[in-house]
Amino acid sequence: xxxxxxxxxxxxxxxxxTTICFSPCFSMATEQNLVVISAMPVILPDPALAMDWYDxxxxxxxxxxxxxxxxEGTIRPHLAExxxxxxxxxxxxxxxxxxxxxxxxxxxxxxxxxxxxxxRFIEMKQGFSSxxxxxxxxxxxxxxxxxxxxxxxxxxxxxxxxxxxLNKDLVLENIEDGKYGEFGDxxxxxxxxxxxxxxxxxxxxxxxxxxxxxIRFTEYFLGWEDWEANEEPIERxxxxxxxxxxxxxxxxxxxxxxxxxxxxxxxxxxxxxMESETLNLNQAFPQVITVxxxxxxxxxxxxxxxxxxxxxxxxxxxxxxYEPFGARETGIYPSTLPGYIKIPPQPRKQNLEKAKExxxxxxxxxxxxxxxxxxxxxxxxxxxxxxxxxxDLSKLGINVxxxxxxxxxxxxxxxxxxxxxxxxxxxxxxxxISADSFIYFMYHPDNxxxxxxxxxxxxxxxGNLIGQTRETFDxxxxxxxxxxxxxxxxAQVLAFYPYEIPALFTSQxxxxxxxxxxxxxxxTINMHNWRINLKTGK
Amino acid sequence: MGKxxxxxxxxxxxxxxxxxxxxxxIARIIPGDPARLILGPLATNEQIKxxxxxxxxxxxxxxxxxxxxxxxxxxxxxKSLYTRRSITTDLKMFxxxxxxxxxxxxxxSLIIGQVMGVFAGYFRDSWFDNLFRVFSYIGIATPxxxxxxxxxxxxxxxxxxxxxxxxxGLWLDSPPQITGLFVIDSILTGQWRTAFExxxxxxxxxxxxxxxxxxxxxxxxxxxxxxxxxxxxxxAHKVHGIPTRIIIFKYLLKPSxxxxxxxxxxxxxxxxxxAFLVETxxxxxxxxxxxVTAMLNxxxxxxxxxxxxxxxxxxxxxxxxxxxxxxxxxxxRLQRGGI
Numbered sequence: 001x002x003x004x005x006x007x008x009x010x011x012x013x014x015x016x017x018t019t020i021c022f023s024p025c026f027s028m029a030t031e032q033n034l035v036v037i038s039a040m041p042v043i044l045p046d047p048a049l050a051m052d053w054y055d056x057x058x059x060x061x062x063x064x065x066x067x068x069x070x071x072e073g074t075i076r077p078h079l080a081e082x083x084x085x086x087x088x089x090x091x092x093x094x095x096x097x098x099x100x101x102x103x104x105x106x107x108x109x110x111x112x113x114x115x116x117x118x119x120r121f122i123e124m125k126q127g128f129s130s131x132x133x134x135x136x137x138x139x140x141x142x143x144x145x146x147x148x149x150x151x152x153x154x155x156x157x158x159x160x161x162x163x164x165x166l167n168k169d170l171v172l173e174n175i176e177d178g179k180y181g182e183f184g185d186x187x188x189x190x191x192x193x194x195x196x197x198x199x200x201x202x203x204x205x206x207x208x209x210x211x212x213x214x215i216r217f218t219e220y221f222l223g224w225e226d227w228e229a230n231e232e233p234i235e236r237x238x239x240x241x242x243x244x245x246x247x248x249x250x251x252x253x254x255x256x257x258x259x260x261x262x263x264x265x266x267x268x269x270x271x272x273x274m275e276s277e278t279l280n281l282n283q284a285f286p287q288v289i290t291v292x293x294x295x296x297x298x299x300x301x302x303x304x305x306x307x308x309x310x311x312x313x314x315x316x317x318x319x320x321x322y323e324p325f326g327a328r329e330t331g332i333y334p335s336t337l338p339g340y341i342k343i344p345p346q347p348r349k350q351n352l353e354k355a356k357e358x359x360x361x362x363x364x365x366x367x368x369x370x371x372x373x374x375x376x377x378x379x380x381x382x383x384x385x386x387x388x389x390x391x392d393l394s395k396l397g398i399n400v401x402x403x404x405x406x407x408x409x410x411x412x413x414x415x416x417x418x419x420x421x422x423x424x425x426x427x428x429x430x431x432x433i434s435a436d437s438f439i440y441f442m443y444h445p446d447n448x449x450x451x452x453x454x455x456x457x458x459x460x461x462x463g464n465l466i467g468q469t470r471e472t473f474d475x476x477x478x479x480x481x482x483x484x485x486x487x488x489x490x491a492q493v494l495a496f497y498p499y500e501i502p503a504l505f506t507s508q509x510x511x512x513x514x515x516x517x518x519x520x521x522x523x524t525i526n527m528h529n530w531r532i533n534l535k536t537g538k
Numbered sequence: 539m540g541k542x543x544x545x546x547x548x549x550x551x552x553x554x555x556x557x558x559x560x561x562x563x564i565a566r567i568i569p570g571d572p573a574r575l576i577l578g579p580l581a582t583n584e585q586i587k588x589x590x591x592x593x594x595x596x597x598x599x600x601x602x603x604x605x606x607x608x609x610x611x612x613x614x615x616x617k618s619l620y621t622r623r624s625i626t627t628d629l630k631m632f633x634x635x636x637x638x639x640x641x642x643x644x645x646x647s648l649i650i651g652q653v654m655g656v657f658a659g660y661f662r663d664s665w666f667d668n669l670f671r672v673f674s675y676i677g678i679a680t681p682x683x684x685x686x687x688x689x690x691x692x693x694x695x696x697x698x699x700x701x702x703x704x705x706x707g708l709w710l711d712s713p714p715q716i717t718g719l720f721v722i723d724s725i726l727t728g729q730w731r732t733a734f735e736x737x738x739x740x741x742x743x744x745x746x747x748x749x750x751x752x753x754x755x756x757x758x759x760x761x762x763x764x765x766x767x768x769x770x771x772x773x774a775h776k777v778h779g780i781p782t783r784i785i786i787f788k789y790l791l792k793p794s795x796x797x798x799x800x801x802x803x804x805x806x807x808x809x810x811x812x813a814f815l816v817e818t819x820x821x822x823x824x825x826x827x828x829x830v831t832a833m834l835n836x837x838x839x840x841x842x843x844x845x846x847x848x849x850x851x852x853x854x855x856x857x858x859x860x861x862x863x864x865x866x867x868x869x870x871r872l873q874r875g876g877i
Contacts, residue, residue, distance in 0.1 A: 036708055041831045042621050049622060051578030125588070130580050192622060207712070208621050209632065209831070210823035211704070238708055242821040246687055250695045250702050408570030408836040411579070415571055415586075431580070441580060451579045 033235040033532060035511065037259040037525070038248055041209055041241045046191040047117070047164035048124040053429060053503075055127075056162075056522035057261055058239060061214060063164035063197035064221070066095065066114070067157055069433040069518045073337055075158055079109065079165060079198070083157050090152035090471060097143040101221040103167040104195065104202045111139035116168040118147065120186050128162040131431065131441075152471045154478065158434040161520065167196040200528035201237055212239040220528065231512050231531040245269060252279060252506060260506040261525050266380050270325055273506050280509055283326045283502035284517055284524040286334040287429045288438070291385065292454035292495050294424075296417040299369040304362035306493040309371075309423075311355035312392045315348045318384055319499045330500035332486045333438035334430060336519055339479030343490035343497075352395060359396055366397040373423040374413065377404035382425045385498050389423075414454040424454045429503065430520045435482050437520075439466055443489055455494035462488055510536045546860065550853035554846060558610075561845040562603050570836035576619050606842070616839035620831060625843045628828060633847065634718020635705060636817070636824030640809045641719070642744035647751035647805070652798070654752065655759025659794075660786060662764055670756060677753030683815030686746040690819060693742060700742045703821035706735045743820040747812055751805045755798050762794040796867050803859035807852050 040054040050059050068078035079098055086092040101109040118137035121129050134150040149156060171187035174194070178185025187196070195203040198221065201214035214237040218224070224233045240257070242248060245265060251257035252273075263284075265273070273279050293300040293309065300306055319327055328335065331343045345351055359366060373389065375382035383404060390400040403421070405413070413419045430437045441447050444466045445458040465485055472478040505525070507513075513530030516523075523529070573589040574581065590596050594605050609616060615625035658670040693700035705720050706712065713724040713732050721740065724733035766772060767790070775785050810826065817827035825844060832840035 034709055041827075044622065051580070125585050126577060126581075128578075128580065130582050130585060189623065205711070207631065207823065208623065208628070209828060210821075211708075240703065240708070240821065241823075242703060244818055244821070247690065247703060247819055247821060250690055253695060254698055254702065256702060256708070405569070406834055408568070408575060408834065411574060412569055412571040415574055447582075449583070450574070450581075 033232065033534065034238060035234045035236070035258045035527065035530075035532060036238045036240055036251075036256065037261050037527075038243070038257060039212070039239040039241050040243060040262065043206075043208075043212060043239065043241065044127075044192070045195060045203065045206065045212070046188060047127070047166060047197075048121045048129065048186070049127050049188070051127045053521035054262065057525040058212065059164055059199075060522045060526040061199055061201040061237065061528075062195040062203055063166070063199045064101070066160040066163050066165065069161050069520050069523055071516045071518055073433055073519055075161060075433060079114075080160075085473070086146065088473075090154050090156070090473060091149040093147045093149070093156055094140070095145050095147070097145065098221065099143055101198055102219050103170070103198045104217055105167060105170055106219070107167060107169065109165060109167075109198055110142045111145040112142075113168045114145050114165045115139040116171070117165040118163065120166070120171075120183070121163060123180060123183075124186060124188070128431065131159050131162060131437075132156075154470055154473045155432075155434045155436045158436070159432050161432050161522075164197065164199075166191075167198075170196040200526065209241055211241060213237070214239075222528065224528075227512065227515075227531045230533050230535045232534055234527050234530060234532050237527055252508075255508060258508045258511055259525070259530075263503040263505055265504070265506070267321060267325075270504055274324070278509050280507045280511075281325070282505040282507060282514065282517075282524075284505055284514075285429050285503050285519050285521055286330075286336055286500050287427045287503055288330050288334055288500045289381070289385065289425065289427050289498045290495050291389075291423055291425045291498065292420075293493065294417065294420045294422050294454065294456055295492075295494065296456040297420065297422055299362070299364040299371065300422040302362045302364055303493060304358045305364055307358040308355045308362060308396065308398075309389070309393065310493050310496045311345055311351045311358060312396055312398075313389055313496055313498070314350040314392050315345075315498060316350070317388055322381075322499060322501055325501060325504055327499045327501040330497045332443075332489055332497075333435050334500055334519065337430075337435050338475075339435055339482035339486075341483050341486050343486060350392065355396060369398070371398055371400045371423060372403065372421040373400050373425075374403050374405060374410060374421040375425045376410050377406050379404075381427075385425060411451055414451045415449060417449065417456040420449075420454050420456065424451070426451055426454075427501075428452070433518075433520050435479075436469065439469065439482060439485055443485070443494070457492060457494050459488075459492075510534075543857065543861070546853075546857050550850075550857070553853060554849050557849045558607075558842065558846060559603065561842050562606060563599060565836075565838050565841045566599060566602070568833070568836055568841075572619050572836050572838055575835055606839075615843050618832070618837055618840045620835045620837040620840065625839050628840065629825070629843060629847065630718070632823060632825040632828045634715075635822060636810070636813060636826055638705075638719040638721065639740060639743055639747065639813060639817070639822060639824060640806065642721075642740050643747040643751070643809050644806055646744055647748040647755060648802075650748070651752040651755035652759055652795075655756035655798070656763055656786060656791065656794075658756065659760040659763025659767070660782075660790075662767075667760075670760070674753035674757045677749045678757075680749070681815075682747050682750060682812035683819055685749050686743065686816045686819040689742050689746050701735075701739050705739050705823065706732060707739075710735055743816050743822055746820075747809055747816050750812065751809065754805060755801065758801055759794060759798045762797050763790060766790055766794050792866060796863060799859060799862050799866060803855040806855045807848075810848055810851060 043058050044050050044055045045058050045062060047059060047063055050056055064079050066080045067075045070076050079101060080095040081098045083093060083095045086094050097111055103109060115137040118135055122135050136148045138146045140146055174190035175184035175187050176189050180186050193206045200217055200220045202217050204213040204215050206212040216233055216235050243262060243264060248257060248260055252260060273281050293306045295301055329348045331340060333340060373386045375386050386402045390402060393400050414424060441452045443462060445460060445463040447453055448456055448458050469478050469481045472481060510533045511530055512533055514524050515529050518524050573586045577585050577589060594602050618625055618628050621628055654670050658667040661667055690702060694702040710732055713720055713727055713729050716723045716726055720736035721733055724736055772790060775789055813824060813826040814830055817824045825847060829844035832844060
């Protein structure tokens with residue numbers, strides 16, 4: 001029995017150790033003025049590599065773009081003070097830079113940095129560079145720079161919200177061997193764990209796949225204006241690479257996470273957050289839920305069959321569930337953008353009679369065909385649309401097969417017309433602040449295929465019309481063209497659009513912001529746009 | 539024994555070579571286009587084609603394998619398509635985190651499993667034995683990730699007494715890298731607060747990971763103890779009035795540990811398999827979490843590197859188990875010609 005006594009002693013010892021180790025964990029946000037933000041497992045904080053909204057959110061904190069989006073859907077000066085096409089030519093733009101902008105190492109930003117950064121961006125051919133096309137930069141003087149494009153582009157300044165100049169000297173000091181000749185690797189390896197920007201925060205540490213720390217840049221060129229009493233600028237940011245819902249919710253509830261910026265929660269979780277007194281649900285940029293119909297694959301190669309799907313879908317069934325979160329009817333591009341028009345079906349509801357009518361005009365007999373509908377495995381909001389359509393089409397006798405492959409497979413399937421399923425579903429935000437972000441990359445014949453254009457529809461006339469928008473400088477005139485384009489696309493039924501919904505971010509109530517909400521990805525999570533209330537956060 | 543070890547090392551090299559061929563081809567068969575994934579959804583067809591050629595993905599599998607093997611022999615595991623860094627840098631960062639987690643899990647399961655197994659076996663059918671039996675059934679049947687989530691809900695959320703994620707507090711900086719194991723590195727550099735924080739952070743994930751092994755090893759030790767208790771020499775010791783403590787630690791424990799040690803090699807590997815989900819739940823920046831991300835993103839070089847690392851670890855553990863078992867059981871040692 002001596003052993004049982006020893007066992008008791010061991011248990012007591014273990015209990016003491018456990019008590020010491022598991023002392024209460026408190027949130028350190030207000031004590032340290034530290035804000036913890038969730039991010040994806042891998043963040044690419046290099047302006048030439050960034051390719052997703054999560055990367056952009058980080059970039060807007062570390063770097064400054066040449067021009068900045070506005071909440072109203074236009075652009076405003078930022079690093080560039082003004083811009084204009086040279087001699088009215090839309091393939092030659094001149095930008096005047098703001099003077100006195102400092103990089104994080106204290107050196108001043110000049111047109112030489114901008115020239116280097118643009119050439120680097122284009123030469124590396126990654127990330128968002130394809131949006132800009134082929135661009136050559138030439139510094140005219142310290143604060144004046146010219147960009148020459150291979151084609152006229154009236155929307156070029158808008159695309160520069162995705163262009164973040166780097167500190168040339170700093171990058172060149174840190175180049176390693178690489179494939180870019182005298183520029184080695186263009187600083188690619190170094191820039192994964194360091195920054196060379198002029199944004200409101202400076203990268204302090206980046207452990208890839210784990211976390212990234214950034215501290216406030218007190219000499220940020222826009223300054224740190226006072227907000228209300230007790231609303232302080234955030235001194236330190238920590239992006240943590242975590243996406244597991246249960247862990248994130250736990251951290252939000254324990255105030256260990258202060259801003260959940262992935263917006264990847266399910267409807268149920270968002271409901272819970274809305275009911276919480278300590279958490280805020282913020283609406284940011286709109287995202288259009290789009291179901292592409294492959295026009296090269298039977299039976300969706302028949303326009304009447306596609307129209308039957310368009311009318312058979314019960315739009316109200318799912319939209320109603322998301323309305324409390326800001327969801328609404330949508331079309332070819334987000335309804336908040338200038339030039340948006342409503343497209344069929346109007347009113348936006350299920351019309352089985354019309355669907356049957358269209359089906360009778362189709363060359364396919366519903367009993368003889370199968371519609372294959374793929375969604376990205378694990379995304380609940382996509383799966384529920386698949387299931388809804390399956391139920392709706394069964395009323396017409398159409399069999400729908402639903403598959404949810406993982407992202408890598410799903411994306412690869414859409415790279416080829418033969419492997420793209422009949423229907424594929426995606427959620428698209430605006431990458432830059434223009435309808436062009438949707439129209440050009442989704443419907444221009446040069447960009448057909450891939451997830452942005454899994455309809456595989458090629459129409460030269462449509463391409464010419466879209467090309468015309470890029471040659472039209474006048475804002476109103478351009479939007480008239482967009483309206484014509486939307487009508488043309490809608491007539492071909494390349495997709496149906498269940499709803500649009502803002503990206504939803506969860507924040508602790510003592511985080512004040514965002515001061516401005518932007519319709520594009522990135523700037524809303526620029527933490528210069530937020531403050532922390534150190535009193536209420538205690 | 540020396541010959542035996544050399545033979546086992548040679549066998550391991552052959553196994554790893556076979557494994558590299560197998561995983562190289564499997565990684566390429568997994569659906570997905572690596573070039574498209576790297577360049578993002580807005581990439582042009584021209585960009586995708588260029589990168590495909592640059593990565594030799596347009597070449598036959600055998601040629602691709604030749605390029606990969608040539609680089610490997612020069613010590614270059616390639617570049618991760620997802621993190622954009624050299625795989626070696628990624629491994630240097632992620633492997634120590636997993637090793638630290640596995641080490642703590644292993645120690646916890648070793649100590650608690652053995653102690654519980656010995657007591658349950660010695661005091662067979664007592665309340666402790668019955669309790670342990672229930673615990674072991676639950677421990678073996680419940681997946682580690684489920685235990686991890688329960689632990690998170692109870693200790694981190696409800697009681698708020700344990701940190702939920704990461705290797706150290708969010709407001710602390712990592713200790714300077716010496717071994718890569720945070721607890722040890724912070725002790726070596728005299729950062730006591732960081733060491734304490736690192737220890738606190740590793741407890742929940744390590745315990746979640748260890749539960750199944752505690753149950754399994756405890757059960758095996760218990761059975762082994764019960765078997766050996768029936769042996770004549772133990773009965774003789776009891777009859778001669780030798781104290782229980784000496785019977786257990788001197789005469790009973792060593793022979794009873796042979797089956798447990800044999801299974802420990804597999805259990806250690808099992809820790810790595812379970813770590814895939816536990817690391818995700820606790821945001822533990824280890825090789826398992828890295829492996830999951832690599833597989834989901836068809837990061838070819840990273841997938842191969844992770845699988846090879848696991849293969850090396852398995853081979854190494856089996857070798858260590860062989861040596862330890864030989865030490866514990868003289869019959870095996872003698873069969874192999876002695877150490």
